[in-house]
Amino acid sequence: MSGNIELLNTTLAAAKAADRAALIAYLPAGFPTVDGGIEAVKAVVAGGADVVEVGLPHSDPVLDGPVIQTADDIALRGGVRIADVMRTVREAYEATGVPILVMTYWNPIDRYGVERFTAELAEAGGAGCILPDLPVQESALWREHADKHGLATVFVVAPSSQDARLATITAAGSGFVYAASLMGVTGTRASVGAQAQELVGRTRATTDLPVCVGLGVSNAAQAAEVAGFADGVIVGSAFVKAMLDAPDEAAGLAAVRSLAGELAEGVRKR
C-alpha cells in the first residue's frame, strides 16, 4: 500500500486555493498515553488542524526545548514503542482523514531499518516524515525508500541556510518545506522573528513546494502574522504545553481543541 503523499499535496493545495495558510499541528505519540495521544490528534483536527505531525519520542531530543523534552520523557517512561507510533498514525488517519506525518530523529529509524519503517508507515496511512537531524547529503537511502512507499520527505531549512544550499535541499524534498522561523530549539516565543519572512522568500525562489513556518508560534495573532507570508503555520510546543498544564486528560483534550480552533481562525486572517 502506498503512503499518503498525494493527500498531503492536495490538502496544502486546497488551503492555498482558499487563499489561506494551512494549520499543521505537532503532538508526540505516547503522550500522555498512547490512547491519549491518539485522542489529542483527533482533538486538534476537530479544532481545525489541516495536517498533523506525530512525534516519535527520542531519548536525546537535541532540537527540542523543555516542553517537548518533558512530553518525550513522559512518553518514553510510559514505554512507547515504534509500534505505538504506527498505531497512532493509523487510528488518527482512519478517524480524521487528514494527512499524518511522523517527525523524529534519525537514530530510531536507522536502528529500526529504513525499509521496515517506511513500509509500515505507508501501510498505516502515513503521508511522510520530517527528520531534522538527517541532512540532505546523508538522506539518499531514506529518500529511496520514502519515494518507493509514497511518503513525503520534508526537509527543514534555517535562517542560516545559504541560497545554494536551499536549492539543493528543496530539490531533494517533497510535500512541503519546513522553514524554521528562528535559530533555536522548539518552544513558544513572544515574537516570531523577521528572519522567517526573509527565509520564506529565499526558499520560494528555489521551489514550487509549499513553504510552512515552524518554531515559536503559539497564538492566533502569531499564526495570522505568519500566514501573511507562508503557506502553512506549524505549531507544536503550544499544544504540548496546553496538555501539560491541564489538570486531567479531558481538560487537556478540550484545551488543545480550543487552541487549534483559535489558530485555525488565525491562519484565515492573512
Added chain:
Amino acid sequence: MTSEFFIPDPEGLIPSAEGYFGAYGGKFIPEALVAAVDEVAVEYDKAKADPAFAAELNELMVNYTGRPSALTEVPRFAEHAGGARIFLKREDLNHTGSHKINNVLGQALLTKRMGKTRVIAETGAGQHGVATATACALFGLDCTIYMGEIDTQRQALNVARMRMLGAEVVAVKSGSRTLKDAINEAFRDWVANVDRTHYLFGTVAGPHPFPAMVRDFHRVIGVEARRQLLERAGRLPDAAVACVGGGSNAIGLFHAFIPDEGVRLVGCEPAGHGVETGEHAATLTAGEPGILHGSRSYVLQDDEGQITEPYSISAGLDYPGIGPEHSYLKDVGRGEYRAVTDDAAMQALRLLSRTEGIIPAIESAHALAGALELGKELGKDGLILVNLSGRGDKDMDTAARYFGLYDTDAVVEADADSDRAEIEGDAK
C-alpha cells in the same frame, strides 16, 4: 627533540572528505548548524596550511602547557604486572592537569580566527571544562560550560576551578544528568547562539570535522611518546594503552603508532559494575552502530534506537558513545577494546599512588588496570606504554569515600562498602 607540537595527520587519507572513517563518522546535524560546522572545517583547513597558526600553537604548547610532557617508567607498579616494563606518558603534568588542554588551545585559536567571542563546551569529569575555561581566560572569551548535575556533585572541585577562571557552569538536569546530557544542552545553546559562539567540543566524536580535528590536536601525545620510548627503551612498545570515554586521549596516543603493526593499540572502556550487569559505559564492547551527537559510531542503545543510560564511577568515561575513528579501528581489527570495572580501576588508582607517588585520575586508572592485565599476559619481556591522561586531585572525594579515607569514617572495609553503595546510589 623538535619544537613542533602541532602535528596533524600527515596522511590525510582518513577521514574522507565527507568525514567518514570507513562506515563511521559523517555529519548528522540540524540544518541550523550546517553553516557553522562547515565554517569550522574551512577555518581548520586554512589554519593547518598556515605556518603562523602552527607557530602560535607551538609556542603555547611549550610555554603555557609545558610540552613535551614527561615519560616516566614505573617499576614498582610494574612488579604487579607480571614484571613487564611500564612507561607512563605524563599528560597529567600538562597545565590544567590533563591532555584536554592540547585540543582546547588549538580550538581557542581557531575561535579567534573565526571572529567569535563566546565559547561553550560540555564536560564530564570537568577536565575539558577547566581547560576550556582556562583558554577563555587566556584569550578573553566568554565561556559557558555544560555539565551534568551528577557530575557537578562528584567533581565539585572542578566546578569551583571553572568558576574561579570566570566561566559560567550550567548544571544540566535532563536525562541521565551526565556527559551525554551536557552535550545535548550544549548543542541546544549552539543552535540558538551560533552567530557569535564556537562549540569547543572536547572529544573525538561529534560531526565532521571534530573527530579529525580534535585527533590532530592530540596527535602530539603519541608522536612524543613514540620518540621518547625509542630513546629510553630502545624499541617500540608491545602495547599502547589508554582509557576510552569519547576517545580523545586514546586516539592521541594511538595515532602515531597505527603504522607500527607490532604495537597493539588497547583501549580500556568503563565496565562500571560489570558489563553483564547492564550498569556500564562500555560502548565498543556492548554497543551497536547508531547515530549520537552528530556522527555514526558505536552507541549504547536499545532495539529501537533509544540511547540507554550509561554508568561509570568515572565521570569522564560515563558516556554512551565513542569517537568514530575508534569504531573504525575496532572493526578493521587494528584497535583492541576491553572493559575495566570500577573496582579494578580504583585498585589501580591506589596501587599507582602507593608504589610510585602518582595519583592518577579515575579515568586514567582504567588504563592502568588494563596495563596490569596486559603485563601478566605479555610476561617479563613485555613493554607497555600507558597514557596517564589526567591527575587525580579532582577525584579525591570519590576515592576517599570509596576507600574510607576520611577521619569521620571508620576505616574498615565494611564502612568503605557502605560508602561505596552511597556514592554509586548518588551516581544513578
